[in-house]
Amino acid sequence: MTTAIAHVNIALVKYWGKADPRINAPAVGSLSLTLSNLWTRTTVNFRKSLKTDRFYLNNKQVAPHERDRLTNFMDEVRRRSAIDCFCEIHSINSFPTAAGLASSASGYAALATAAMHAAGRHLPPDELSSLARLGSGSAARSIHGGFAELPAGSRGQAAGAVQIADEHFWPLAVLVAITDGSPKTVSSRDAMAMTQRHSPYYTAWVDSSAQDLDTMRAAVLRRDFDAVGALAEHSALKMHGLMMSTRPELLFWNPGTVAVVREVIRIRQKGIGAYFTIDAGPQVKVLCRPHDRALVAEHLLALPEIRDLTMCAPGPSAQIVEEC
Ligand code: PMV
Secondary structure, eight states, X not given: OEEEEEEEEEEEEOOOOEEEGGGTEESSOEEEEEEEEEEXXXXXXXXXXXXXXXXXXXXXXXXXXXXXXHHXXXXXXXXXXXXXXXXXXXXXXXXXXXXXSOHHHHXXXXXXXXXXXXXXXOXXXXXXXXXXXXXXXXXXXXXXXSXXXXXXXXXXXXXXXXXXXXXXXXXXEEXXXXXXXXXXXXXXXXXXXXXXXXXXXXXXXXXXHHHXXXXXXXXXXXXXXXXXXXXXXXXXHHHHHHHHTSSSOOOOOOHHHHHHHHHHHHHHHTTOOEEEEOOSSSOEEEEEOGGGHHHHHHHHHTSTTOOEEEEEOBOOOOEEEEEO
């Protein structure tokens, strides 16, 4: 029995679109920051007596469509290790599941880490990341602490993410504003496929991604807060513009999302360094410097649309926390 913890990450340059859906090869490269305080804790127990894999999330059996995805993932774990029996998996999320808070990122990173360890194979982080990618593209980045980059892939070819700086490299604060904790109605997977097929801007998105990635990597490595923040906002808005231009439209925002975005722009105009990013859901993540955290939190908590605010710092790599 092995237990691992992995943290969620926010993409500063977004991954959206697949070059090869069968292996989750991303069509564009992405760069992320792993967050403290938002994590998945997963225990894997392989047992000869089991006739099938069993999955529990927050103490409940997972829905059938999610079970199939998890079974495929565990089949891949069995292929890559010497183990040939089924297992029982218990996961706990420290935050609302499937609400655009990257639960699949921390979920598959924790599962890949715990499962390979329980199966007796100790993979180096790049290989573990490549395995986690098969569960969810963004999970490849949650294997690493701090800043991670997942390169674009192509048909039949994709790598794992690499760490470009660890969690101690640059103290930053990320405030995660929950505007609606209920599960989203369209998965990232389905939403990406729709966008690729139906947005007239998809090619422009792919064509501009390599430049965004190079600019972001350089800005992170020289700890240029305003350059990182401005490009993170741009990448998020470009991705949401792409979703909105899809037919039928993909609109993850709610009035609370807009209220937070407007407040961040307003306080920035008053001289407070804050930038937002949004994933495939209505929550907003606000990036600021640690000494501005309390002030930014005060402004956000004054908005009636905010349900909850979690303060995060750069988070650590996925790791084994218990084995017996
Ligand atoms: O890893 P997935 O399939 O859940 O897709 C993640 C997509 C975004 O969170 C919107 C962007 C990203 O790069 O994390």
